[in-house]
Amino acid sequence: MTILRYEESGWEKLSDLIFRRHVHGSRVTIAQFKLLKGSVVKPHSHPHEQVSIVVNGRAKFVVGDETYIVNPGDVVHIPPNVMHGVEAIEDSLIVDVYSPVRDDWIRGDDKYLRS
Template sequence: MALLKYEESNWERLGNLIYRKHMHGLRVTVAQFKLLKGSVVKPHSHTHEQVSIVVKGRLRFTVDNEVYIAEPGDVVHIPPNTIHSVEALEDSLVIDVYSPIRDDWLRGEDRYLRE
């Protein structure tokens, strides 16, 4: 068993306005992202299915040219190999679940989050 504690201060800083914590299971990766107002995750795609759950704030998701404003309690599904991006309209917290695991992150191939 593993426990990913929200309150602990060991958030990974990916950029000026983006912070992440994550853990990997056998078949899924779960990530918590703090996206501060004005932060942008640039358009990208990956082979992983993604489900994003907004816990706090407001986010503008663009998924395959469709735009969604997501608020607390909203869930966004992003199919594999689909171009998507997100912009934080407010300081936000989102939980992302990926399947299969984000082996690209394990290899350090997450530059799109760090630029």
């Protein structure tokens, strides 16, 4: 069993407005994203199924041809290989669950998140 204590691990700064902390299991990756107002995660796709849970704040998700304004408690499901992106309307905390494991992050192939 692994316990990641977020208060001890700190946040990885991906840009001036985007911060991440995550843990990999054998079949899933779970991440917290702190998206400050005005931050943009550029449109991208990946072979991982993604479920995003809005903990606080408001954000605009574009998934395929659809646009959603999400609020605390909302859940967004993003199927594998579907283009998607997000813009923070307010400072937001979003929990993402991915399956399978984000091996691209392990390799450092996450340039779309970095400035």
